[in-house]
Amino acid sequence: METILVLAHTENDGSLAKPVREALHAAATLHKSLAGSKLVVGLIGDNVQAAANSIAACPATKYFGVTGAEFIQSRYASDATAAEAICKAAAATVVVAPATSRWARVLPGVAQRLGGRADTHVTGVAVAEGKISVSRWYYRQRMEGALTRTHRPWFIGIDPGSQEPCECGAGTASVEVVPVNLTDAAKRTTVIGIREPKADAQTIRPDAQLLFVTGAGWTKKQADGQTHLPEAEKLILGFLKQSLASLGSSKSLVDLSGEGQTVLPFLSHLNQIGQTGATPRHPKGLSTCCHGEEPHTVGWRFIGERRAVNLDPNCGWARGKADVIYVADAFKVMAKVNELLAAGKT
Ligand SMILES: Cc1cc2nc3c(=O)[nH]c(=O)nc-3n(C[C@H](O)[C@H](O)[C@H](O)COP(=O)(O)OP(=O)(O)OC[C@H]3O[C@@H](n4cnc5c(N)ncnc54)[C@H](O)[C@@H]3O)c2cc1C
Secondary structure, three states, X not given: OOEEEEEEEOOOOOOOOHHHHHHHHHHHHXXXXXXXXXXXXXXXXXXOHHHHHHOOOOOOOEEEEEEOHHHOOOOHHHHHHHHHHHHHHHOOOEEEEEOOHHHHHXXXXXXXXXXXXXXXXXXXXXXXXXXXXXEXXXXXXXXXXXXXXXXXXXXXXXXXXXXXXXXXXXXXXXXXXOOOOOOHHHHOOOOOOOOOOOHHHOOOOOOOOEEEEEOHHHHOOOOOOOOOHHHHHHHHHHHXXXXXOEEEXXXXXXXXXXXXXXXXXXXXXXXXXXXXXXXOOEEEEEEEOOOOOHHHHHHHOOEEEEEEEEOOOOOHHHOOOOOEEEXXXXXXXXXXHHHHHHOOOO
8 A cells, every 4th residue: 555745845934835736736636636645745844834724625635844043044954854754754655746856855864765766757646457657758858758666765856847837725734743863064055045037037037937948049140131139138138028038048149158159148057948948838939030059959849839939941940840930130039029018909
Protein backbone atom coordinates (compact mmCIF):
# COMPACT_ATOMS: atom_id res chain seq x y z
CA MET A 1 0.00 0.00 0.00
CA GLU A 2 1.46 3.34 -1.00
CA THR A 3 1.65 6.33 1.31
CA ILE A 4 1.82 9.34 -0.98
CA LEU A 5 3.32 12.42 0.63
CA VAL A 6 3.00 15.85 -0.94
CA LEU A 7 6.04 17.71 0.34
CA ALA A 8 6.07 21.48 0.10
CA HIS A 9 7.55 24.63 1.56
CA THR A 10 5.51 27.74 2.24
CA GLU A 11 6.27 31.14 0.74
CA ASN A 12 7.64 33.86 3.00
CA ASP A 13 4.11 35.13 3.65
CA GLY A 14 3.00 31.66 4.76
CA SER A 15 0.99 30.89 1.62
CA LEU A 16 1.42 28.03 -0.84
CA ALA A 17 2.60 28.84 -4.36
CA LYS A 18 0.87 27.52 -7.49
CA PRO A 19 3.44 24.74 -8.11
CA VAL A 20 2.44 23.22 -4.74
CA ARG A 21 -1.18 23.00 -5.88
CA GLU A 22 0.04 21.41 -9.12
CA ALA A 23 2.00 18.77 -7.19
CA LEU A 24 -1.06 18.22 -5.01
CA HIS A 25 -3.18 17.68 -8.11
CA ALA A 26 -0.69 15.08 -9.41
CA ALA A 27 -0.54 13.32 -6.04
CA ALA A 28 -4.34 13.31 -5.70
CA THR A 29 -4.58 11.76 -9.18
CA LEU A 30 -2.27 8.95 -8.09
CA HIS A 31 -4.13 8.50 -4.81
CA LYS A 32 -7.50 8.25 -6.61
CA SER A 33 -6.23 5.56 -8.97
CA LEU A 34 -4.34 3.50 -6.39
CA ALA A 35 -6.72 1.42 -4.31
CA GLY A 36 -5.80 1.43 -0.62
CA SER A 37 -3.29 4.29 -0.92
CA LYS A 38 -3.02 7.07 1.65
CA LEU A 39 -2.49 10.74 0.79
CA VAL A 40 -0.72 12.94 3.34
CA VAL A 41 0.79 16.44 3.22
CA GLY A 42 4.06 17.68 4.72
CA LEU A 43 4.73 21.41 5.02
CA ILE A 44 7.86 23.31 5.97
CA GLY A 45 7.95 26.97 6.94
CA ASP A 46 7.75 29.47 9.75
CA ASN A 47 4.14 28.64 10.61
CA VAL A 48 2.35 26.24 8.30
CA GLN A 49 -1.17 26.31 9.77
CA ALA A 50 -2.55 28.88 7.31
CA ALA A 51 -1.05 26.96 4.39
CA ALA A 52 -2.54 23.68 5.62
CA ASN A 53 -5.92 25.34 6.13
CA SER A 54 -5.83 26.72 2.58
CA ILE A 55 -5.89 23.17 1.15
CA ALA A 56 -7.81 21.46 3.94
CA ALA A 57 -10.54 20.24 1.58
CA CYS A 58 -8.09 18.11 -0.42
CA PRO A 59 -8.27 14.30 -0.03
CA ALA A 60 -5.24 14.20 2.33
CA THR A 61 -5.95 12.48 5.64
CA LYS A 62 -3.00 13.81 7.62
CA TYR A 63 -0.81 16.94 7.74
CA PHE A 64 2.73 17.07 9.04
CA GLY A 65 4.68 20.25 9.66
CA VAL A 66 8.23 21.34 10.46
CA THR A 67 7.98 24.89 11.67
CA GLY A 68 10.11 27.73 12.96
CA ALA A 69 11.98 30.82 11.84
CA GLU A 70 14.94 28.66 10.80
CA PHE A 71 12.81 27.16 8.02
CA ILE A 72 11.65 30.37 6.35
CA GLN A 73 14.61 30.74 4.02
CA SER A 74 15.87 28.34 1.41
CA ARG A 75 18.97 26.60 2.81
CA TYR A 76 20.05 23.12 1.81
CA ALA A 77 21.03 21.84 5.25
CA SER A 78 17.89 22.90 7.13
CA ASP A 79 15.53 22.09 4.25
CA ALA A 80 17.01 18.61 3.81
CA THR A 81 16.82 17.88 7.55
CA ALA A 82 13.21 19.01 7.71
CA ALA A 83 12.21 17.08 4.57
CA GLU A 84 13.90 13.94 5.84
CA ALA A 85 12.09 14.19 9.19
CA ILE A 86 8.69 14.57 7.53
CA CYS A 87 9.29 11.65 5.15
CA LYS A 88 10.17 9.46 8.11
CA ALA A 89 7.23 10.63 10.25
CA ALA A 90 4.84 9.98 7.38
CA ALA A 91 6.50 6.66 6.43
CA ALA A 92 6.16 7.90 2.86
CA THR A 93 6.71 5.46 0.02
CA VAL A 94 6.07 8.02 -2.74
CA VAL A 95 6.99 11.67 -2.29
CA VAL A 96 5.48 14.12 -4.76
CA ALA A 97 7.01 17.59 -4.62
CA PRO A 98 6.91 20.75 -6.72
CA ALA A 99 10.23 21.27 -8.51
CA THR A 100 10.64 24.84 -7.30
CA SER A 101 14.27 25.99 -7.40
CA ARG A 102 14.39 25.48 -3.61
CA TRP A 103 13.09 21.91 -3.69
CA ALA A 104 14.92 20.85 -6.86
CA ARG A 105 18.17 21.52 -5.01
CA VAL A 106 17.23 19.50 -1.94
CA LEU A 107 15.05 16.52 -2.79
CA PRO A 108 17.53 14.27 -4.63
CA GLY A 109 19.80 14.62 -1.57
CA VAL A 110 16.95 13.64 0.75
CA ALA A 111 16.21 10.63 -1.46
CA GLN A 112 19.85 9.62 -1.08
CA ARG A 113 19.71 9.95 2.73
CA LEU A 114 16.64 7.72 2.84
CA GLY A 115 18.02 5.16 0.42
CA GLY A 116 15.37 6.16 -2.10
CA ARG A 117 15.35 7.23 -5.75
CA ALA A 118 14.48 10.58 -7.29
CA ASP A 119 13.08 11.52 -10.68
CA THR A 120 13.20 15.15 -11.73
CA HIS A 121 11.40 17.21 -14.40
CA VAL A 122 8.35 14.99 -14.24
CA THR A 123 5.52 16.37 -16.38
CA GLY A 124 2.95 13.58 -16.01
CA VAL A 125 1.88 10.88 -13.57
CA ALA A 126 -0.41 7.92 -14.21
CA VAL A 127 -1.41 4.55 -12.83
CA ALA A 128 -1.74 1.50 -15.08
CA GLU A 129 -2.40 -2.01 -13.78
CA GLY A 130 -1.77 -0.83 -10.24
CA LYS A 131 1.67 0.58 -11.09
CA ILE A 132 2.67 4.22 -10.93
CA SER A 133 4.37 5.60 -14.00
CA VAL A 134 5.82 9.06 -14.52
CA SER A 135 6.70 10.78 -17.76
CA ARG A 136 9.32 13.37 -18.62
CA TRP A 137 10.94 14.79 -21.74
CA TYR A 138 14.44 13.94 -22.94
CA TYR A 139 16.88 15.29 -25.51
CA ARG A 140 15.72 18.89 -25.13
CA GLN A 141 12.03 18.06 -25.18
CA ARG A 142 12.18 16.02 -28.38
CA MET A 143 11.29 12.64 -26.87
CA GLU A 144 8.92 11.79 -24.06
CA GLY A 145 9.71 8.79 -21.85
CA ALA A 146 7.51 6.99 -19.31
CA LEU A 147 9.05 5.03 -16.48
CA THR A 148 8.06 3.00 -13.45
CA ARG A 149 10.03 2.07 -10.33
CA THR A 150 9.66 -0.61 -7.70
CA HIS A 151 12.23 1.04 -5.40
CA ARG A 152 10.83 3.04 -2.48
CA PRO A 153 10.82 5.75 -1.31
CA TRP A 154 10.35 7.30 -4.70
CA PHE A 155 10.75 11.08 -4.95
CA ILE A 156 8.92 12.68 -7.87
CA GLY A 157 9.70 16.32 -8.69
CA ILE A 158 6.83 17.85 -10.68
CA ASP A 159 7.82 20.54 -13.18
CA PRO A 160 5.90 23.75 -12.42
CA GLY A 161 3.41 24.61 -15.15
CA SER A 162 2.92 21.01 -16.22
CA GLN A 163 -0.22 20.24 -14.17
CA GLU A 164 -3.59 21.79 -13.47
CA PRO A 165 -3.41 23.34 -9.99
CA CYS A 166 -5.62 21.55 -7.47
CA GLU A 167 -8.79 23.56 -6.83
CA CYS A 168 -9.34 22.06 -3.39
CA GLY A 169 -10.82 24.59 -1.03
CA ALA A 170 -9.99 25.80 2.45
CA GLY A 171 -11.00 24.49 5.85
CA THR A 172 -9.36 23.64 9.12
CA ALA A 173 -6.50 21.17 9.06
CA SER A 174 -4.95 19.54 12.08
CA VAL A 175 -1.16 19.67 11.69
CA GLU A 176 1.08 17.21 13.51
CA VAL A 177 4.31 19.06 14.30
CA VAL A 178 7.43 17.02 13.58
CA PRO A 179 10.25 18.13 15.91
CA VAL A 180 13.58 18.92 14.23
CA ASN A 181 16.64 20.08 16.11
CA LEU A 182 19.05 21.75 13.75
CA THR A 183 22.73 21.48 14.53
CA ASP A 184 24.88 24.60 14.24
CA ALA A 185 26.39 23.11 11.10
CA ALA A 186 22.93 23.04 9.51
CA LYS A 187 22.54 26.79 10.14
CA ARG A 188 25.87 27.99 8.79
CA THR A 189 24.39 29.54 5.65
CA THR A 190 22.54 32.79 6.24
CA VAL A 191 20.39 34.46 3.63
CA ILE A 192 21.09 38.17 3.93
CA GLY A 193 18.83 39.36 1.16
CA ILE A 194 17.50 38.72 -2.31
CA ARG A 195 18.63 40.60 -5.37
CA GLU A 196 16.02 40.63 -8.09
CA PRO A 197 15.03 42.89 -10.95
CA LYS A 198 12.45 45.57 -10.22
CA ALA A 199 8.91 44.35 -10.90
CA ASP A 200 8.66 46.39 -14.12
CA ALA A 201 12.03 45.09 -15.34
CA GLN A 202 10.96 41.49 -14.87
CA THR A 203 10.19 40.33 -18.39
CA ILE A 204 10.00 36.58 -17.77
CA ARG A 205 6.48 35.78 -16.68
CA PRO A 206 5.86 32.02 -16.54
CA ASP A 207 2.13 32.45 -15.95
CA ALA A 208 1.54 34.81 -18.90
CA GLN A 209 -1.02 33.86 -21.54
CA LEU A 210 1.40 34.83 -24.30
CA LEU A 211 5.08 34.26 -25.04
CA PHE A 212 6.40 37.14 -27.14
CA VAL A 213 9.64 36.19 -28.88
CA THR A 214 12.10 38.66 -30.35
CA GLY A 215 14.71 37.63 -32.89
CA ALA A 216 17.88 39.15 -34.28
CA GLY A 217 15.87 40.78 -37.09
CA TRP A 218 14.99 43.62 -34.67
CA THR A 219 18.66 44.68 -34.76
CA LYS A 220 19.26 44.21 -38.50
CA LYS A 221 19.38 46.88 -41.18
CA GLN A 222 15.90 47.48 -42.47
CA ALA A 223 14.57 48.52 -45.91
CA ASP A 224 16.05 52.02 -45.52
CA GLY A 225 19.53 50.57 -44.98
CA GLN A 226 19.55 51.61 -41.31
CA THR A 227 19.13 49.80 -38.00
CA HIS A 228 16.34 51.02 -35.71
CA LEU A 229 17.27 49.89 -32.22
CA PRO A 230 15.60 52.68 -30.21
CA GLU A 231 12.38 52.11 -32.14
CA ALA A 232 12.65 48.32 -31.65
CA GLU A 233 13.10 48.82 -27.91
CA LYS A 234 10.11 51.13 -27.71
CA LEU A 235 7.87 48.76 -29.68
CA ILE A 236 8.87 45.66 -27.73
CA LEU A 237 8.63 47.24 -24.27
CA GLY A 238 5.41 49.01 -25.26
CA PHE A 239 3.87 45.70 -26.26
CA LEU A 240 5.06 43.92 -23.10
CA LYS A 241 3.69 46.66 -20.90
CA GLN A 242 0.26 46.53 -22.46
CA SER A 243 -0.06 42.78 -23.03
CA LEU A 244 1.80 41.52 -19.92
CA ALA A 245 3.31 38.86 -22.17
CA SER A 246 6.46 36.97 -21.20
CA LEU A 247 9.52 37.95 -23.21
CA GLY A 248 11.52 35.27 -25.01
CA SER A 249 14.36 35.64 -27.46
CA SER A 250 16.36 33.78 -30.05
CA LYS A 251 19.94 32.86 -29.19
CA SER A 252 21.31 35.14 -31.90
CA LEU A 253 19.74 38.20 -30.34
CA VAL A 254 20.90 37.51 -26.77
CA ASP A 255 24.36 36.50 -28.02
CA LEU A 256 24.86 39.88 -29.70
CA SER A 257 25.52 41.57 -26.35
CA GLY A 258 28.33 39.09 -25.69
CA GLU A 259 29.85 40.13 -29.00
CA GLY A 260 29.96 43.77 -27.97
CA GLN A 261 27.25 45.04 -30.33
CA THR A 262 24.60 47.51 -29.30
CA VAL A 263 21.57 45.44 -28.41
CA LEU A 264 18.36 45.54 -26.48
CA PRO A 265 19.49 46.03 -22.86
CA PHE A 266 16.51 44.30 -21.25
CA LEU A 267 17.37 40.93 -22.83
CA SER A 268 19.63 38.37 -21.19
CA HIS A 269 20.37 34.70 -21.73
CA LEU A 270 17.56 33.97 -19.30
CA ASN A 271 15.16 35.03 -22.05
CA GLN A 272 16.60 32.57 -24.56
CA ILE A 273 14.16 29.98 -25.87
CA GLY A 274 15.36 26.78 -27.51
CA GLN A 275 17.71 23.85 -27.47
CA THR A 276 20.23 25.63 -25.27
CA GLY A 277 17.64 27.88 -23.66
CA ALA A 278 14.28 27.53 -21.97
CA THR A 279 11.18 25.52 -22.91
CA PRO A 280 8.41 27.57 -21.29
CA ARG A 281 4.69 26.75 -21.19
CA HIS A 282 2.21 29.32 -22.46
CA PRO A 283 -1.15 28.96 -24.23
CA LYS A 284 0.02 31.18 -27.12
CA GLY A 285 3.25 32.38 -28.69
CA LEU A 286 4.08 35.21 -31.10
CA SER A 287 7.48 35.27 -32.78
CA THR A 288 8.79 38.45 -34.35
CA CYS A 289 11.93 39.00 -36.48
CA CYS A 290 13.06 35.47 -35.68
CA HIS A 291 13.83 32.94 -38.36
CA GLY A 292 12.30 29.89 -36.65
CA GLU A 293 15.24 27.50 -36.96
CA GLU A 294 14.97 24.09 -35.32
CA PRO A 295 17.35 24.81 -32.38
CA HIS A 296 15.07 27.72 -31.54
CA THR A 297 11.64 26.21 -32.22
CA VAL A 298 12.40 23.07 -30.20
CA GLY A 299 11.91 25.38 -27.20
CA TRP A 300 8.32 26.00 -28.36
CA ARG A 301 7.33 22.39 -27.61
CA PHE A 302 4.81 23.41 -24.95
CA ILE A 303 3.42 26.55 -26.62
CA GLY A 304 -0.20 26.01 -27.64
CA GLU A 305 -0.96 28.27 -30.60
CA ARG A 306 2.04 29.61 -32.52
CA ARG A 307 2.17 32.67 -34.72
CA ALA A 308 5.10 34.44 -36.37
CA VAL A 309 5.75 37.73 -38.13
CA ASN A 310 8.59 37.55 -40.64
CA LEU A 311 9.49 39.35 -43.86
CA ASP A 312 10.69 36.08 -45.35
CA PRO A 313 7.93 33.77 -46.67
CA ASN A 314 10.48 30.92 -46.63
CA CYS A 315 11.53 31.31 -43.02
CA GLY A 316 11.52 28.29 -40.71
CA TRP A 317 8.12 29.16 -39.25
CA ALA A 318 6.57 28.76 -42.72
CA ARG A 319 7.75 25.15 -42.79
CA GLY A 320 5.10 23.72 -40.51
CA LYS A 321 6.39 25.28 -37.29
CA ALA A 322 3.75 27.98 -36.89
CA ASP A 323 -0.04 27.81 -37.07
CA VAL A 324 -0.19 31.25 -38.64
CA ILE A 325 2.58 33.25 -40.28
CA TYR A 326 2.22 36.90 -41.20
CA VAL A 327 4.65 37.80 -43.99
CA ALA A 328 5.07 41.39 -42.91
CA ASP A 329 7.35 43.99 -41.38
CA ALA A 330 7.29 43.39 -37.60
CA PHE A 331 8.09 47.07 -36.95
CA LYS A 332 4.87 48.06 -38.69
CA VAL A 333 2.81 45.19 -37.29
CA MET A 334 3.83 45.81 -33.68
CA ALA A 335 3.34 49.59 -34.01
CA LYS A 336 -0.24 48.92 -35.15
CA VAL A 337 -0.82 46.28 -32.45
CA ASN A 338 0.40 48.70 -29.76
CA GLU A 339 -1.85 51.41 -31.15
CA LEU A 340 -4.87 49.07 -31.01
CA LEU A 341 -3.99 47.92 -27.49
CA ALA A 342 -3.67 51.51 -26.32
CA ALA A 343 -7.10 52.23 -27.79
CA GLY A 344 -8.48 49.17 -26.01
CA LYS A 345 -9.44 47.56 -29.31
CA THR A 346 -7.88 44.11 -28.89
C1 LIG B 1 24.11 23.75 -30.87
C2 LIG B 1 23.20 24.91 -31.16
C3 LIG B 1 22.28 25.30 -30.21
C4 LIG B 1 21.45 26.38 -30.45
N1 LIG B 1 20.53 26.72 -29.50
C5 LIG B 1 19.66 27.73 -29.76
C6 LIG B 1 18.66 28.09 -28.81
O1 LIG B 1 18.57 27.53 -27.73
N2 LIG B 1 17.82 29.11 -29.14
C7 LIG B 1 17.91 29.79 -30.33
O2 LIG B 1 17.12 30.70 -30.56
N3 LIG B 1 18.85 29.46 -31.22
C8 LIG B 1 19.73 28.46 -30.97
N4 LIG B 1 20.68 28.18 -31.88
C9 LIG B 1 20.87 29.10 -33.02
C10 LIG B 1 19.83 28.91 -34.11
O3 LIG B 1 20.24 27.85 -34.97
C11 LIG B 1 19.70 30.19 -34.93
O4 LIG B 1 20.97 30.63 -35.34
C12 LIG B 1 19.03 31.34 -34.19
O5 LIG B 1 17.84 30.91 -33.57
C13 LIG B 1 18.71 32.43 -35.20
O6 LIG B 1 18.22 33.55 -34.53
P1 LIG B 1 17.25 34.57 -35.25
O7 LIG B 1 16.16 33.82 -35.93
O8 LIG B 1 16.84 35.60 -34.25
O9 LIG B 1 18.20 35.36 -36.29
P2 LIG B 1 18.34 35.29 -37.84
O10 LIG B 1 18.58 33.91 -38.32
O11 LIG B 1 19.33 36.33 -38.19
O12 LIG B 1 16.91 35.71 -38.38
C14 LIG B 1 16.41 37.01 -38.32
C15 LIG B 1 15.05 36.97 -38.97
O13 LIG B 1 14.47 38.26 -38.83
C16 LIG B 1 13.68 38.50 -40.00
N5 LIG B 1 13.46 39.93 -40.07
C17 LIG B 1 14.39 40.92 -40.21
N6 LIG B 1 13.77 42.12 -40.21
C18 LIG B 1 12.44 41.88 -40.05
C19 LIG B 1 11.29 42.71 -39.96
N7 LIG B 1 11.37 44.05 -40.05
N8 LIG B 1 10.09 42.12 -39.78
C20 LIG B 1 9.97 40.77 -39.71
N9 LIG B 1 11.02 39.94 -39.80
C21 LIG B 1 12.24 40.50 -39.95
C22 LIG B 1 14.52 37.92 -41.13
O14 LIG B 1 13.69 37.64 -42.25
C23 LIG B 1 15.09 36.66 -40.47
O15 LIG B 1 14.25 35.55 -40.74
C24 LIG B 1 21.54 27.09 -31.68
C25 LIG B 1 22.45 26.69 -32.63
C26 LIG B 1 23.28 25.63 -32.38
C27 LIG B 1 24.26 25.23 -33.42
